Structure formats: structure tokens, C-alpha cells
Amino acid sequence: MKLKALLFSCGCLAVTATSQAANPINDTLSWSADLRVGYFSLDRDDRDGSNDVTDEFRARIRLGLESKLSDSWRAKARFAGRYSTYENDNHFQFFTSAPSTDGLRRGDSTIDELYLAYSPDDRWQVTLGRMQTKFELAGVAKKSLDRNDSPNVDITWTDGLRVTRKGDNGWNSHLILQRNLSAGPTNVMRSPLNFSEDDSRVMAVFSLESTKPVGPLVQRAIDINYLPDALRSDGTAAGRIEDYWGLVGRLAAQWPMGDSGTRFMLAGEGGYAPNTPTEVAMNTGTSGDSGGLAAQVSFNFIDIVPNHSFGLVYGHVEAGWLLSPDFRNNNSLVEGRYQWRIDGDRSIEARLRKRKDLDSIIGVQRDRTDRDLYVRYTQKF
Numbered sequence: 525m526k527l528k529a530l531l532f533s534c535g536c537l538a539v540t541a542t543s544q545a546a547n548p549i550n551d552t553l554s555w556s557a558d559l560r561v562g563y564f565s566l567d568r569d570d571r572d573g574s575n576d577v578t579d580e581f582r583a584r585i586r587l588g589l590e591s592k593l594s595d596s597w598r599a600k601a602r603f604a605g606r607y608s609t610y611e612n613d614n615h616f617q618f619f620t621s622a623p624s625t626d627g628l629r630r631g632d633s634t635i636d637e638l639y640l641a642y643s644p645d646d647r648w649q650v651t652l653g654r655m656q657t658k659f660e661l662a663g664v665a666k667k668s669l670d671r672n673d674s675p676n677v678d679i680t681w682t683d684g685l686r687v688t689r690k691g692d693n694g695w696n697s698h699l700i701l702q703r704n705l706s707a708g709p710t711n712v713m714r715s716p717l718n719f720s721e722d723d724s725r726v727m728a729v730f731s732l733e734s735t736k737p738v739g740p741l742v743q744r745a746i747d748i749n750y751l752p753d754a755l756r757s758d759g760t761a762a763g764r765i766e767d768y769w770g771l772v773g774r775l776a777a778q779w780p781m782g783d784s785g786t787r788f789m790l791a792g793e794g795g796y797a798p799n800t801p802t803e804v805a806m807n808t809g810t811s812g813d814s815g816g817l818a819a820q821v822s823f824n825f826i827d828i829v830p831n832h833s834f835g836l837v838y839g840h841v842e843a844g845w846l847l848s849p850d851f852r853n854n855n856s857l858v859e860g861r862y863q864w865r866i867d868g869d870r871s872i873e874a875r876l877r878k879r880k881d882l883d884s885i886i887g888v889q890r891d892r893t894d895r896d897l898y899v900r901y902t903q904k905f
Contacts, residue, residue, distance in 0.1 A: 546590075547905065551592075552591055552592045552593070553589070553590070553591050553592075554589075554590050554592075555587070555588065555589050555590070556587075556588045556590070556904075556905065557585075557586060557587045557588065557904070557905040558585075558586050558902065558903065558904045558905065559583070559584070559585055559586075559902070559903045559905075560583065560584045560676075560677050560900055560901070560902045560903075561581070561582070561583040561584075561900065561901055562581070562582060562583075562677070562898050562899055562900025562901060563579070563580075563581055563898060563899050563900075564579070564580055564581070564582050564896070564897075564898045564900075565577070565578070565579045565580075565896060565897050565898070566578045566894060566895075566896040567894070567895045567896070568892065568893070568894050568895075569890070569892065569893045569894075570892055571881075571885060571888035571889060571890055571891065571892045572888065572889055573889045573890060578610060579610075580608050580609045580610035581608070581609045582606070582607065582608045582609075582630070582677045583606075583607045583608075583677070584604070584605070584606050584607075584677040584678075584679065585603075585604070585605050585607075586602055586603065586604040586605075586636070587602065587603045588600055588601065588602035588603075588637060589601055589602070596642055596643055596644055597640070597641070597642055598640075598641050598643075599639065599640050599641070600637055600638070600639055600641070601635060601637060601638045602635065602636055602637035602638075603633065603634075603635060603636075604628075604633060604634060604635070604636035604637075604674075604679045605632070605633030605634075605679075606627075606628045606629070606630055606631070606632055606633070606677060606678070606679050607630065607631060608630035608631065610630065611630055611631070612630050612631030613629045613630065613631040613632055614631045614632075615629075615631065615632050615633070616632070616633045616634065617634065618634060618635055619632070619634045619710075620683070620705055620707070620710070621704070621705050621707040621708040621709060621710055622680060622708060622709060622710055622711065622712075625712065625714070626678055626680075626712055626849070627674070627678045627679050627680035627711065627712065628678070628679040628680075632679070634679065634681075635654065636654065636656070636674065636679055636680075636681045637653075637654055637655060637656060637681070638653050638654040639651050639652060639653030639654055639655045640652050640653055646690065647689055647690045647691075648687075648688070648689055648690075649686075649687070649688045650685070650686070650687050650688075651685070651686045651687075651688075652684075652685050653683070654681050654682070654683050655681065655682050655684075655686060656673045656674060656681060656682065657671055657673050657682045657686060657700055657729075658671055658672040658673050658675075659671045659672070659698075659731050659733070659745065659747055659772075659774075660672055661743070661774050661776065661791050661792075661793045661820065661822065662735075662742060662743040662774075662776040662789065662791050663776065663789055663791045663822040663824045663835050663837075664822070664824045664825075664826065664833045664834060664835025664861050664862075664863050665822060665835045665837050665859060665861035665875070667793075667820060667822075667837065667839070667850040667851070668793075668848065668849065668850055669770075669772050669793050669794075669795040669818050669819075669820065669841075669845070669847065669848045669850075669851065670729075670747055670749055670770055670772045670795065670847045670848060671711075671729065671747070671749075671847075671849070672849045672850055673711055673849075675849060675850060676898075676900075677900070678849075680710060680711035680712060680849065681710050681711065682700065682702050682710060682711060683702065683703045683704075683710050684700060684701045684702040684703045684726070685700070685701045686698065686699070686700045686701075687699045693734075693736075694734045694735070694736030695732060695733070695734045695736075696732075696733055696734070697730070697731070697732050698729070698730070698731040698732075698733070699728070699729070699730055700728070700729040700730075700731075701726055701727075701728055702726065702727045702728075702729065703725060703726055704719040704724065704725055704726075704727060704754075705719065705725070706719055706720045706725075711849060712847075712848070712849035713751075713846060713847060714846040714847075714852075714853055715759075715846075716755065716756040716757075716759045716801050716805055716806075716846075717751065717754050717755060717756075717768060717846050718754060718755075718756050718761075719754060720761070721753040721754070721765060722753075723752045723753040724751065724752055724753040724754040726752075727749070727750060727751045727752070727754065728749075728750045729747065729748070729749050729750075730747070730748045731745060731746070731747045731748075732745065732746050733745035733746075733774075739777075740777040740778055740779055741775070741776070741777050742776050742777065742778045742789070743774060743775065743776035743791070744774070744775055745772075745773065745774040745775075746771075746772065746773050746774075747770070747771070747772035747773075747774075748769075748770075748771060748772075749768075749769065749770035749771075749772070749847060750767065750768075750769055751767065751768040751769075751770075752767050753765050753766070753767060754767070754768050755767065755768040755799055755800075755801065755846075756801070756805070757799070757800075757801050757802060757805065757813075758801070758802055758804070758805050759801060759802070759804065759805025759806070760805075763805075766799050767799065768797065768799055768846065769797060769798055769799060770795060770796075770797050770845070770846075770847045771795065771796050771797075771798075772793065772794070772795045773793065773794050773795075774791075774792070774793045775791070775792055775793075776789055776790070776791035776792075777789070777790055777791075778790075778826075781825075785827050785830065786825065786826065786827050786828055787825075787826045787827060788823075788824065788825060788826070789822075789823075789824035789826060790821075790822075790823060790824075791821070791822045791824065792819070792820065792821045792822070793819065793820050793821075794817075794818065794819045795817070795818035795819070795845055795847070795848075796816055796817055796818075797816035797818075797844055797845055797846070797847075798816065799816075800813045800814045800815065800816040800843075800844025800845075801813070801814055801843075801844055801846075802814065803843070806843040806844070806853075806854065806883075807885050807886050807887075808843050808854060808883040808884070808885065808886065809883070809886070810886075813844065814842065814843035814844035814854075815842030815843060815844050815845075816842060816844040816845055817840075817842050817845065818839075818840070818841040818842065818845035818848065818851065818853075819839070819840050819841075820837060820838065820839040820840075820851065820857075821837070821838055822835055822836065822837045822838075823835065823836045824836075831864060831865045831866065832862075832863070832864050833862075833863045833865075834860070834861070834862050834863070835860070835861045835863075836858075836859070836860050836861075837857065837858070837859040837860075837861070838856075838857065838858055838859075839851045839855075839856065839857035839858075839859075840856050840857075840882070841853050841854070841855055841856075841857075841882075842854065842882065843882070843883060852879065854881055854882050854883055855879050855880065855881060855882060856879065856880050856882055857877065857878070857879050858877070858878050859875060859876070859877040859878075860875070860876045860877075861873065861874070861875050862874045862875075868904075869903065869904040869905075870901075870902065870903050870904075871901075871902045872899070872900070872901050872902075873898075873899075873900055873902070874897070874898065874899045874900075875896075875897060875898050876896075876897045877894075877895070877896050877897070878893070878894070878895050879893070879894045879896075880892070880893045880894075881893075
């Protein structure tokens with residue numbers, strides 16, 4: 525079946541299907557699925573002075589099977605595929621590292637979840653294997669400075685161990701030990717991070733978060749990312765190899781706007797990397813280290829009318845911040861996002877975004893500027 529026919533069939537299925545959160549097969553086995561399909565356009569003014577415009581339809585399909593092994597144990601496996609009318613590689617394999625800088629290439633498919641989970645009670649859970657992990661800032665356009673597997677129509681994943689504890693006071697803690705092979709990570713981490721050294725193969729992430737409302741506050745969180753021997757500070761294998769740290773804090777507050785149910789949310793996230801590559805390594809200067817600061821702030825108008833929301837995001841990420849899947853390093857970002865939540869399983873979103881180089885790249889004619897938009901539909905089954 526040709527790709528366009530596949531996308532059309534998927535779209536018809538999404539519109540007509542009756543969906544639910546889980547679909548039991550028997551007392552111990554259930555299945556779930558989701559489909560995301562949309563139109564995407566990019567207008568790029570590149571660093572060599574050229575202009576390029578691309579338009580395409582993209583789709584992401586995921587189908588999972590979960591087994592309840594006992595009251596405390598469960599297992600899950602999920603297929604995930606990413607497709608496009610613009611270009612496709614058409615590979616299915618059990619990838620052990622991401623084949624491109626943003627995860628699977630268009631046309632690739634893999635198993636993006638394959639794990640065993642143990643929950644002795646309602647407070648603790650231990651997950652081992654391949655899983656999805658994310659620490660997002662609350663808002664209409666949920667983004668992250670350090671961890672957000674499979675945003676938009678991308679497909680990334682985490683291989684490793686995760687331990688989660690729910691606190692009685694509303695604070696939940698997460699410890700992730702992620703395995704990265706020398707070929708590269710399974711989610712977005714940017715060059716000159718490299719995992720060729722033996723000690724770099726396991727990175728650690730600790731997060732402490734509360735979404736329990738306290739006055740206007742609806743989210744408070746801190747993350748610590750530790751990547752031993754993963755930073756090639758000089759940009760070469762022969763240069764210095766150092767540990768890379770990423771420290772992140774998130775905060776969101778929400779207020780009612782009148783009596784109609786509309787709410788305003790102000791949310792912000794900041795990141796700092798104390799060790800960063802040199803400006804020579806990032807090709808942004810001739811001396812000193814690149815900047816390690818990153819920040820985003822969002823202004824969100826939720827339920828302007830029931831189920832319709834709008835958000836505006838501004839991001840500023842310096843060249844030495846290398847962990848974000850949603851913000852390119854050495855970039856500024858301005859984004860407007862509209863969201864219509866039709867119900868718990870269906871939504872329509874539209875985005876208009878502009879991204880631009882912060883520091884000019886040495887030896888190029890101009891800074892790169894991207895203007896892109898999408899309109900997408902999401903259906904859960």
C-alpha cells in the first residue's frame with residue numbers, strides 16, 4: 525500500500541473509531557493504540573543564503589500489548605512507526621540507538637516499549653527495560669529542557685531502569701539509570717556529547733516534582749542530570765573528556781479568569797550546565813567556553829471556551845545546553861499553540877513557530893532562521 529493511501533486510511537479510522545483508554549482481551553491481557561497525523565510545513569533561510577520550503581503529511585502509529593502477570597508485576601511491549609510523504613527510509617528493526625538526531629527517521633519503525641514493571645504497593649514502582657520517560661513543563665505546549673521522549677510525531681525511548689516513589693506530601697521522586705551505547709543515545713542529546721568511553725554508558729537522572737496545588741502553584745520540580753565522561757569539551761576524541769551536568773527547575777502557577785472557567789497559567793523552566801564545550805568546538809567563537817544557560821517561559825489561556833486553549837512560548841537556549849529534545853541549542857524560539865481537546869481521546873492542535881540562531885556560526889553568510897507550522901490530529905484507542 526502506498527504511503528498516501530495508508531495516511532488516508534489511518535485518518536478515516538481515527539475519525540470513525542470509538543476509543544477508550546484500554547482494551548481488555550481477557551482478564552490479564554489488554555491492548556492500546558494511538559494515531560497522530562498532520563500537515564507540516566517548514567520555510568528555512570539557511571546559513572549559506574539559500575531558502576528552502578518543504579511541505580509534507582506525517583503520521584505516527586503506536587500499538588501496545590500489556591500483560592498483568594500478578595497483582596504486583598506487569599509487562600508491556602509496543603510497536604511504533606513514523607511515516608511521511610516527503611521522505612521515507614522504510615526500516616523496521618530493534619534499534620539500540622537513535623538513527624538520527626531527533627530519534628527515528630521518517631519511515632522507520634521499532635519497538636519503543638518493552639519492559640517489566642514491579643509495583644509492591646501504590647507508592648513504589650520499578651521499571652526495567654525499554655520505556656518512555658518525560659519531565660515536561662505544564663501548559664498548552666508541553667516542552668522540556670532535559671527529557672521528553674517521543675514529542676510531536678517523533679519516536680525516541682529510554683533503555684534502562686526507573687524507580688518512582690509517590691510521596692504522601694504530594695512530592696514524587698524519580699530515579700532513571702539510562703543505558704547509552706557507543707553508537708549513540710536512544711533519545712535526543714546533542715553533540716559534542718559522546719558515549720564512546722566505558723564510564724559514559726550509564727547516565728543518571730533524578731527528579732523531584734509536585735503537581736499538588738498550593739495556592740496558585742500547580743507544578744514545582746527540580747531535575748539533576750549526570751552524564752559521566754560524556755562531554756568532548758574540545759569537540760574531538762583527542763581532546764578533553766569531562767562529565768556533563770544538567771540542572772533544571774520548573775515552576776507553574778494558575779489563576780482563574782472570571783467565572784467562565786477560563787484559566788491563565790504562567791509557567792517557566794530554567795537549566796544550567798556548569799561544564800560546557802568550548803566556543804571553538806561549537807564553532808561560535810575562538811576562545812572560552814560556550815554558554816550553559818537555557819530557559820523557557822509560557823503564557824497559557826486554558827479553556828478560553830470549553831476545551832479550547834492557546835499558549836505562547838518563548839525559549840532561549842545557549843550553545844552549551846545539550847539535553848533538550850524540544851529546543852535546539854544555540855537557538856531562540858517563539859511559538860504559538862492552539863489546542864482543541866475534543867474529548868479524553870481525541871484532540872486537534874495547530875502550531876506556528878520561529879527559531880533562529882543565537883550566536884553566529886563562524887564562516888557562514890547568515891544566521892539560520894526556521895519558520896514552521898503544523899496542524900495535527902491525535903486519536904487514542
